[in-house]
Amino acid sequence: SKKALIVGAGIAGIAAAIRLAVKGYSVEVYEANNYPGGKLNQFEQDGYRFDAGPSLFTMPQYVDELFELAGKKPSDYFGYQKLDPVCKYFYEDGTHLNAYADAGKFGNEIQTQTGELAIAVKRYLENSSRIYSITNHVFLERSLHLLKTYLRWDTFKSILRFGKIDAFRSMHNANQSFFKDKRVVQFFDRYATYNGSNPYAAPATLNVIPHLEQHFGAYFPEGGMHSITSALVRLAGSLGVKFHYNSPVAEIVLREKKVKGIRTNAGIIGGDLVISNMDIWFTYNKLLSTYPKFHPQKILSQERSSSALIFYWGIRHQFKELDLHNIFFSADYEAEFDHIWRQKDIYHDPTIYLNISSKYKSDDAPEGCENWFVMINVPANAGQDWDALIVDARKNILNKLSRLLGKDISPLTANENILDPRSIESRTSSYQGSLYGTSSNSQFAAFLRHANKSSKVKGLYFCGGSVHPGGGIPLCLLSAKIVSSLVD
Ligand code: FAD
Structure with a gap:
């Protein structure tokens, strides 16, 4: 059978692996980290479990579709429940809103x-x-x-x-x-x-x-967001897909205008086609750096999407007024976006997104406690003094939450971990730490995303949040579907 090599075990890379295995390809996935999932990862600390990246699960049909394609029953691998309300909103003027399903x-x-x-x-x-x-x-x-x-x-x-x-x-x-x-x-x-x-x-x-x-609708996977990754990796394994961890790909090897394979620390591995799930900017600038003539300059110089600053806090208290998804709005949204997009720093009154998976999965936190994922939108990484920005943001977030919840949060925090644009960039090779590839701040953005197939190099394909149709789990899964429709 033909051999497909996939660079990266992000959600799109895993989905592409499943689709190609179903098509009869022999599939090998090379992943730089020692774990699959890329941004869709999890970690634990002191009895608290945290989903590290995505927290909102929409369009679950695109996950189910992968099991059905492989002739399996989705519910044997993966379950989820519909949210109602989807999210709670808190405004500075005291207004509370429930976004009912x-x-x-x-x-x-x-x-x-x-x-x-x-x-x-x-x-x-x-x-x-x-x-x-x-x-x-x-x-x-x-x-x-x-x-x-x-x-x-x-x-x-x-x-x-x-x-x-x-x-x-x-x-x-x-x-x-x-x-x-x-x-x-x-x-x-x-x-x-x-x-x-x-x-x-x-x-x-x-x-x-x-x-x-x-x-x-919006959903919560029974095992937490990370169970999307683990269920799909299991499915891929059952279809014969081989995952190689700790295996950063250094180069996509070409002969003239055709893919020959990839180079990893284990040497050159030959294949009939290569699908890069690595951010498109790094795919060209790292894996195809010796072929500048193939670089689509206009696409690569596009504005990136925003990034995020996240505090993961173990909280020794339970807040009855909070739900799985909660938003604490800024009093001045326009000023907040002006800081993100024009001044490229962090506004003193940011909109705070607070996710608490222990509301749905009680063993995600010790008894009487909650696992808080506290996120604000921040600019993509352009070399800002993040350490200084984080100190200020941390203080402003604690003040705002303490004020709006009527309880001093700082003494309740049992532990803290932080993710910022620099670590997002280094952990998953996302250029400038952007969460969703390029931004959609122009009406032509949809047409300027990189295609899922190279028009210059035969046998080279692309999936993931930095290429068409865009970022976020559902679109990443669709990118894999499009890739699969493009290979013979
Ligand atoms: P990524 O997750 O970017 O993974 C790429 C993988 O490729 C990584 O594992 C990386 O190690 C590997 N890799 C890169 N280069 C190489 C190489 N040279 N060799 C080998 N391996 C390599 N989406 C939602 O739908 N809902 C949300 O609520 C949501 N919230 C988010 C919150 C945060 C904090 C973040 C960071 C993202 C969020 N997103 C959300 C976006 C979503 O996580 C991404 O769009 C999606 O997970 C990206 O998947 P991907 O397949 O493009 O790959």
Whole structure:
């Protein structure tokens, strides 16, 4: 059988391995770390378990699909439960909002808490759903870069409806046209951060994201987020995929314009095709550094998505008013994004995302305690003085949470770990520590993501959050699906 070599065991690399194994390839995955999953990793400290990266699980059907493809029953490997409410929101003015899973109930909640009419929320979500029905086939589910994509009738229709996908104004401007209440505008603006973008710049097309969350739902995997990785690695193993850990790939070996294999610390390994799950910037600049003529300069110089600063705190207390997902909004969202995107530092009043998996999985923390994942959005790494920025941010976050929860948090913290743009970059080779590859701050971003197949080198493919269709678990899984549809 033909041999496929995969660089990186991130979620997209694992999914690509499964798909190619099902197609009959012999598949080997080379991973730099001594564990699989890349950003989708976990760690433990003093009886607390923490998911290190992603915490929000949407579109679980793309995970299930991989088991079904292999002729297995998803629930034998992997279970998850639907969230309701999806998330709790806390505003500086004292407003609390529950984002209920049911759209009608959620509309009523908005009306009760803010005065904005439920019917306005309904209209908004209908618009969001419309954008989804137009964009889904074109932008997400297949290669944008093949001529044949454009020749399909449904694709062609979608392009003709380009005006209808609201690409020519910002998310924020669109949201202001739907809602009078600033809190509701802020609520919907936040969805820009789901792919590391800026709602004041990103096209209103991204207002499709609330539809994905509302319509398809948000979920919690029974074993925590990391069980997505472990279940898929088990599935891949059962299909004969071989994983090599502690095996950084140093080079993709070419002969003229064709892939020959890869070079690792064990020497050169030959293969019929190579799929890079490494960030596209590093794939070219490290693995193909001797072939500058193949580097797509325009794509590689694009603006990156934002990064994150995360404090993992073991907390010796339980907060009844908190849920799995909680947001503590900044009083001035525009100023916060101005700091992230223009000043490239951290605003003194950041929006705080607090995730507590022990709310759903009680053994994630000792009895009477909670495992806090406290994250703020920060700029991509451009050599800022992160140590100084982190000291300030830590203080501001503790003050804000203590004030809004009416309890001094600092004395409750049993332990602390920190992840910042530098460590995100070094642990998973994500250029500038960006979470989602390139940003979507322009209406053309979707067209400027790197394709899933090289147009210059035969046998070379790409998957993962830095290439088409984009970052986040669902899109990474789709990138693997597209790769699989492109190989013979
Ligand atoms: P990555 O996870 O980036 O992994 C790439 C792998 O390749 C790594 O294991 C790396 O070691 C390996 N590798 C790189 N170079 C080499 C080499 N030369 N040789 C061998 N191996 C190599 N998404 C969501 O859907 N929901 C969320 O709530 C969410 N929150 C997030 C929060 C944080 C803090 C972070 C960091 C990300 C979050 N994301 C979220 C984004 C999501 O984690 C990513 O989009 C996704 O996991 C990226 O997967 P990937 O396949 O591109 O690979």
